[in-house]
Amino acid sequence: MDAGLVLRFPLLFSLPPAGRWLTIQFDLGLAPATIDAYGRALVDYLRFSQQHTFVVETATREHIAAYVHHLANQPAVRPTPDRTAGLANATMQQRLVAVRLFYDFLVEEGLRTQDNPVRRGIYTPHKGFGGSRERGLIPHYQKLPWIPSDEExxxxxxxxxxxxxxxxxxxxxxxxxxxxxxxxxxxxxxxxxxxxxxxxxxxxxxxxxxxxxxxxxxxxxxxxxxxxxxxxxxxxxxxxxxxxxxxxxxxxxxxxxxxxxxxxxxxxxxxxxxxxxxxxxxxxxxxxxxxxxxxxxxxxxxxxxxxxxxxxxxxxxxxDLADRLAKSMNSVHAWRIALLEGLASVN
Known part of the structure; x- marks a missing residue:
């Protein structure tokens, strides 16, 4: 067991299966940032379980749904014009990935008899054009990252x-x-x-x-x-x-x-x-x-x-869009010029 992990996540190591799971991830050589993200996510979930007095090992989908509601409605750490409450979608996805992997571990170790309560997206290759993926526990939004303007x-x-x-x-x-x-x-x-x-x-x-x-x-x-x-x-x-x-x-x-x-x-x-x-x-x-x-x-x-x-x-x-627009505008311009040239032949 890594002493540094215990010092950083004492609450997590107070639940032996959680401490074992994070230690395994550490021993497997995952990136330090990934270990830290997993640890913080699981600590957040354990705190939620304590506040709502349910046993983590036997949590149901109702408990997970309540946790998702909690993530989506807590005050935003850094409010933005389009989001004043709740965690960002990417952060929620990250939290749920850690919780889902932890429950995978509990099931595999025989510490949980039920299925994993955190739903995965299901891929069905026979549906739609080229297959489709049913939504997971929460929708996944792919937003473009924010970058500053020249003035900023x-x-x-x-x-x-x-x-x-x-x-x-x-x-x-x-x-x-x-x-x-x-x-x-x-x-x-x-x-x-x-x-x-x-x-x-x-x-x-x-x-x-x-x-x-x-x-x-x-x-x-x-x-x-x-x-x-x-x-x-x-x-x-x-x-x-x-x-x-x-x-x-x-x-x-x-x-x-x-x-x-x-x-x-x-x-x-x-x-x-x-x-x-x-x-x-x-x-x-x-x-x-x-x-x-x-x-x-x-x-x-x-x-x-x-x-x-x-x-x-x-x-x-x-x-790509700018290049395509420029080419389109050039072709339209050339077409209109050609039509204007036809005016010269009119008496």
Missing amino acids: WSALLTVLKQEPIRNRLMFALSYDAALRREEICTLQTGDVDPTRRLITLRAEATKGRRSRVVPYSPATGQLYMAYLHQRQRLSRQRGPLFLSESRRNRSQPISIWTWAKAIRTIARRAGLPRFTSHTLRHLCLTDLARAGWDIHEIALFAGHRHTDTTLIYIHLSGR
């Missing part, structure tokens, strides 16, 4: 100029290389090649467990060299690139939570509450699509396993 980007950079050099470098690298927060926080000093301005992302530090090499800009290179001088005052040893400067964790590797908190502070000061650490990745990939990069090139740069994910950024950029 300028506001962010104005605020960023007042940040420490470490935060400025992490911000710039995250955009340049479309890095996830786990990838930026786990960078090692040996992962950066300043002579060629390249970053090597190790497989074990990526979501898809696939290594890749990505470039960064000359401006970010200047920030990197300036940060190295500051880092030497914290530690001269090789290892984690970004170190904490706080008194409590001085010289310790920066955590994803510290970085997320720093981004929230920057976003709040810029008046952009929807901006997160992942927005930098969304913006970079969208800009690459706007610049005309091929979908497979963007997928390789981003570390996507499937181009279906990459298509989101093609849609967000509007590149």
Whole structure:
């Protein structure tokens, strides 16, 4: 049993099957962010079960339905114009995936005699054109990610100029290389090649467990060299690139939570509450699509396993639609001009 997991999720480990399940996921080598998401989701469900006094191991579909209602109607942590209550659809899906996998474990271990109470979507290949998928427990919405406008980007950079050099470098690298927060926080000093301005992302530090090499800009290179001088005052040893400067964790590797908190502070000061650490990745990939990069090139740069994910950024950029509209308008324009030319032959 990992002591770190017990300290982070004491409530979860108070229920032995839950602690065993999360420990197995940890031992299987799942990404730290995935382990954390599973742990937080299951803790939330256990708290709900305590508040409504039902036994987790024998929960019914009625209990799960009540939990879904709870997720959909609790006050929104970050309200938006189109959602003032409830968790985001993606967050609800994430919570229910963890609960469903936990009940799979209980059934497989013989700790639960009933079926899994969390419904799955059912694929029926004989229905419709090319088959269809019946909805699962809740509908799944595929929304395009939010990205800042040019004016909002300028506001962010104005605020960023007042940040420490470490935060400025992490911000710039995250955009340049479309890095996830786990990838930026786990960078090692040996992962950066300043002579060629390249970053090597190790497989074990990526979501898809696939290594890749990505470039960064000359401006970010200047920030990197300036940060190295500051880092030497914290530690001269090789290892984690970004170190904490706080008194409590001085010289310790920066955590994803510290970085997320720093981004929230920057976003709040810029008046952009929807901006997160992942927005930098969304913006970079969208800009690459706007610049005309091929979908497979963007997928390789981003570390996507499937181009279906990459298509989101093609849609967000509007590149294909804009090109098609321009071509259509050109053809219509040429057709109208041809008709106008016919007027010259009329006496």
